[in-house]
Amino acid sequence: MYRQILYVQWCALRLPVVLLGVLAFALPLLTVTYGGGLEGAPPGQVAQWLYAAQQIGQLVPYVAMLAGVLLGIGSWAPDHAGKHVYALSLPVTRARYVWLRFAAGTTLLLVPVTAIGIGALVATVSVRLPSGVHAYPLALTARFLLAAFVCYAIFFTIAISTRRAALAVLGGIGGLLLADAVLWGFGVGATVTPTVFMWLTNWPGPLSILIGRWALFDV
Amino acid sequence: MSRTFAVGLALVACAGGARAQTGRGAARRSHALLAQAQSLWRGIAVRDSVANARTAWERRARRFDAGPLTVLLPDAVGTETGFRITAGAAEYLRDALPARFLAVRVVVALAATGVDSTVRTERLRNRARIPVGVEPRPDTLADGWSVAAAVAWDYRETLDSTWRGWLPPDLGLGWTPKRDGPATVRELMRGDTRVGAGCLEGKVDACRLWLGLDADTEPYKVRYRPRELQALVSGRWFPTHQSAELAQQCAAEARDACLRLTSLGYLPPIPAGPSPRASFVRFVLTRSRPGALPQALQDRAGSVGDRLVRATGVAEDSLVQGWRAWVLTEGGMPEVTANLRDAWPVAVFAGLLVLAAARSGRWR
Amino acid sequence: MNNAIETHDLAYRAGKHFEIAGLGLTVREGSMYGFLGPNGSGKTTTIRLLLGMLRPRRGTISMLGRSVPRDMPEILGETGYVPERPHLYPYLTVSEATRLHAAFYRSFDAAYAADLQRRFGLRADHRISHLSKGEVGKLHVLLALAQRPRLLILDEPTDGLDPVVRRDVLAALVDFCSQGTTTVFISSHLVHELERICDWIGILDEGNLVAELPMAEFKNGIKRLRVVRAPAVVTGAPFVVLSREPSDGEQTWVVRGWEPRMAEWLSTANAELREVVDLDLEEGFVELLRVSRVPAA
Numbered sequence: 001m002y003r004q005i006l007y008v009q010w011c012a013l014r015l016p017v018v019l020l021g022v023l024a025f026a027l028p029l030l031t032v033t034y035g036g037g038l039e040g041a042p043p044g045q046v047a048q049w050l051y052a053a054q055q056i057g058q059l060v061p062y063v064a065m066l067a068g069v070l071l072g073i074g075s076w077a078p079d080h081a082g083k084h085v086y087a088l089s090l091p092v093t094r095a096r097y098v099w100l101r102f103a104a105g106t107t108l109l110l111v112p113v114t115a116i117g118i119g120a121l122v123a124t125v126s127v128r129l130p131s132g133v134h135a136y137p138l139a140l141t142a143r144f145l146l147a148a149f150v151c152y153a154i155f156f157t158i159a160i161s162t163r164r165a166a167l168a169v170l171g172g173i174g175g176l177l178l179a180d181a182v183l184w185g186f187g188v189g190a191t192v193t194p195t196v197f198m199w200l201t202n203w204p205g206p207l208s209i210l211i212g213r214w215a216l217f218d219v
Numbered sequence: 220m221s222r223t224f225a226v227g228l229a230l231v232a233c234a235g236g237a238r239a240q241t242g243r244g245a246a247r248r249s250h251a252l253l254a255q256a257q258s259l260w261r262g263i264a265v266r267d268s269v270a271n272a273r274t275a276w277e278r279r280a281r282r283f284d285a286g287p288l289t290v291l292l293p294d295a296v297g298t299e300t301g302f303r304i305t306a307g308a309a310e311y312l313r314d315a316l317p318a319r320f321l322a323v324r325v326v327v328a329l330a331a332t333g334v335d336s337t338v339r340t341e342r343l344r345n346r347a348r349i350p351v352g353v354e355p356r357p358d359t360l361a362d363g364w365s366v367a368a369a370v371a372w373d374y375r376e377t378l379d380s381t382w383r384g385w386l387p388p389d390l391g392l393g394w395t396p397k398r399d400g401p402a403t404v405r406e407l408m409r410g411d412t413r414v415g416a417g418c419l420e421g422k423v424d425a426c427r428l429w430l431g432l433d434a435d436t437e438p439y440k441v442r443y444r445p446r447e448l449q450a451l452v453s454g455r456w457f458p459t460h461q462s463a464e465l466a467q468q469c470a471a472e473a474r475d476a477c478l479r480l481t482s483l484g485y486l487p488p489i490p491a492g493p494s495p496r497a498s499f500v501r502f503v504l505t506r507s508r509p510g511a512l513p514q515a516l517q518d519r520a521g522s523v524g525d526r527l528v529r530a531t532g533v534a535e536d537s538l539v540q541g542w543r544a545w546v547l548t549e550g551g552m553p554e555v556t557a558n559l560r561d562a563w564p565v566a567v568f569a570g571l572l573v574l575a576a577a578r579s580g581r582w583r
Numbered sequence: 584m585n586n587a588i589e590t591h592d593l594a595y596r597a598g599k600h601f602e603i604a605g606l607g608l609t610v611r612e613g614s615m616y617g618f619l620g621p622n623g624s625g626k627t628t629t630i631r632l633l634l635g636m637l638r639p640r641r642g643t644i645s646m647l648g649r650s651v652p653r654d655m656p657e658i659l660g661e662t663g664y665v666p667e668r669p670h671l672y673p674y675l676t677v678s679e680a681t682r683l684h685a686a687f688y689r690s691f692d693a694a695y696a697a698d699l700q701r702r703f704g705l706r707a708d709h710r711i712s713h714l715s716k717g718e719v720g721k722l723h724v725l726l727a728l729a730q731r732p733r734l735l736i737l738d739e740p741t742d743g744l745d746p747v748v749r750r751d752v753l754a755a756l757v758d759f760c761s762q763g764t765t766t767v768f769i770s771s772h773l774v775h776e777l778e779r780i781c782d783w784i785g786i787l788d789e790g791n792l793v794a795e796l797p798m799a800e801f802k803n804g805i806k807r808l809r810v811v812r813a814p815a816v817v818t819g820a821p822f823v824v825l826s827r828e829p830s831d832g833e834q835t836w837v838v839r840g841w842e843p844r845m846a847e848w849l850s851t852a853n854a855e856l857r858e859v860v861d862l863d864l865e866e867g868f869v870e871l872l873r874v875s876r877v878p879a880a
Contacts, residue, residue: 094577102573150565206567208561213556
């Protein structure tokens with residue numbers, strides 16, 4: 001069952017998965033291309049290169065988010081198109097079907113993850129790093145996996161949720177903005193939305209993985 | 220409010236007096252009003268004097284001790300807060316300053332009153348006073364640091380010119396890895412000088428020059444390259460006509476002008492800013508035996524590096540390498556990590572989401 | 584005899600204008616049950632209720648001796664379903680869709696699927712999105728039959744298909760049913776189609792089950808009578824008068840439950856029976872619907 005669902009999902013999403021894989025593979029190499037020929041480089045080039053590595057590294061969580069969003073929504077796109085009739089006529093419980101789809105999507109997520117891992121390893125072995133500068137290919141790959149996975153889980157759930165649940169989420173966001181507007185209207189200094197955002201993005205918030213350091217080469 | 224009312228009442232009485240010329244009854248009325256205003260005014264004056272007396276009482280100096288450190292704070296600070304401020308300051312200064320220096324100083328809050336009598340009665344008469352700005356309602360942490368910084372500043376003034384030229388104003392005692400580490404690393408990574416870039420790349424000699432640990436007989440020649448001096452000049456403002464003119468010439472690649480400008484003392488002789496130097500002080504403090512830093516600070520022979528080597532008993536190369544590793548990894552910016560701590564919130568959240576997806580929504 | 588499908592007091596509402604109220608279906612095991620009804624009568628909704636895709640407001644559903652929705656995976660494991668509209672993933676090829684389907688059914692007969700594929704003229708490497716409507720319909724039937732189900736639910740399986748494809752599909756269906764004791768529940772508004780293959784019939788109109796009876800009874804029991812001197816009021820008749828219309832001094836009656844011996848009753852009522860005409864299924868269906876709608880009108 002899992003293999004068949006994986007195959008079906010692969011057929012539906014192969015183009016975005018391949019493109020994401022190429023993008024993920026290219027990002028670490030971009031860092032090296034920018035900073036090639038470090039030996040005998042003029043002073044300050046290492047620092048510039050590290051700065052560039054950090055700038056390029058900041059793109060990595062965005063690619064991870066993109067992968068999560070595309071695969072999360074894409075996992076259900078074929079079923080949405082058929083109004084879930086085929087899926088619901090299959091002799092499995094809803095929970096099992098959801099897990100099958102989730103597992104298949106997670107497996108596809110490993111394509112860009114593996115790509116960034118290989119890209120990071122290739123980039124790492126292709127440069128001689130000055131002392132004090134370290135490469136973090138495994139940590140970067142693991143961070144990419146975690147970030148992509150949490151985004152994937154969020155959008156996978158949103159994509160399968162009922163209209164009522166989607167409205168509840170939108171209503172919650174609207175409620176936060178409204179609360180801020182009311183607080184502002186009454187001249188209260190406190191705000192709700194930034195607090196919620198902080199809660200989400202500060203450890204142990206679920207999105208804390210998206211914040212932090214993402215450079216392949218760092219001190 | 221009542222003061223305004225009394226003034227208003229007096230004005231009404233005066234106006235009434237002016238009109239009183241027209242009749243005896245009106246004059247009586249204005250006299251009564253004036254008397255009422257005067258009475259009110261006296262009441263206000265009494266109340267103000269009581270309040271002032273209370274404020275003076277609240278602001279009278281009170282002694283707090285933590286080890287060799289003595290601080291006079293306004294009484295309104297309260298016992299517990301006063302002790303906290305003093306203990307916090309002592310903690311900052313611990314192992315950094317010789318106890319005998321603290322034993323001859325007393326820190327006095329500017330807001331405190333009756334300091335002279337307190338000094339007399341508390342037998343602090345012979346101690347030199349270090350003024351510090353602490354409000355009657357203080358912030359414990361910030362004011363603890365204010366006291367420590369004032370003491371450090373005062374102590375720095377007692378050191379020789381080598382130390383005074385090298386040490387940050389607060390001796391670097393306030394530097395913490397978490398708060399100040401990123402700024403230090405950013406400065407190191409800026410790499411705008413040969414020695415800075417070399418230090419980042421792990422060259423010990425470059426680090427020594429960048430931090431200004433070497434004998435600074437010709438600091439600008441040894442630590443900077445001409446082009447770097449020009450770059451340094453181009454981004455600065457020079458207060459005098461002469462220095463501004465020299466700066467223009469220096470920026471236009473006149474090497475002599477650059478050297479003359481350095482002799483005027485307008486350019487920093489040490490490429491590393493106060494933050495990296497403060498981190499070095501903190502490193503020495505945390506990694507060497509107690510008393511090593513005070514000993515080095517009392518040393519008046521040789522370069523900063525030589526003095527630290529003598530006091531800590533650690534080779535300069537080891538000291539520099541150790542500092543660099545500490546700043547870049549442990550003490551600097553957080554590393555690129557992905558560990559269990561990062562993973563579990565993701566796993567828990569994703570699991571909850573998929574459980575919700577599997578249970579809710581469509582029927583079945 | 585056991586029932587393959589049984590519903591009691593099934594109620595469902597969709598929007599303000601459509602409601603299934605108190606539906607009680609009984610489909611015997613091994614039968615071919617034709618589920619007739621005009622467009623919009625609630626046939627597809629009923630089937631989706633049976634398959635657990637919709638939640639009823641009240642009532643119970645039992646399929647193959649099991650309860651819906653509690654035992655749905657087990658029920659669906661033995662139920663073949665051909666939906667009204669094709670819902671297969673369009674980017675798959677015929678063979679890929681077959682493999683996907685087979686993965687979910689233990690009883691899937693790959694050899695039979697290959698045989699049907701050949702008979703239907705479907706090419707294995709053709710993408711579903713490139714198939715014609717008739718070919719997609721055939722593929723759906725292929726998948727449903729190849730899983731060798733105990734119960735086959737077909738929702739308008741031949742709707743929109745050309746006569747040749749329709750004949751192929753129905754032939755495959757009859758052929759399959761002749762091999763075993765599969766119960767077939769087939770919905771359609773094409774009356775003639777069901778007349779040929781079904782042995783039971785249920786008629787649904789506006790969410791109400793108008794009639795549920797054996798096909799033979801339905802076909803033979805509904806007649807059109809030409810009656811002269813027809814009584815003004817029909818009381819105590821052994822048959823049910825569904826409608827009566829005057830024409831040229833006589834009346835045309837449509838009756839249900841007619842038997843030849845009942846002509847005597849007309850004689851005793853001083854009426855004369857001129858002609859008894861057999862109605863085909865479609866005429867009977869239309870008359871039944873007309874009668875069922877009278878009270879509402």
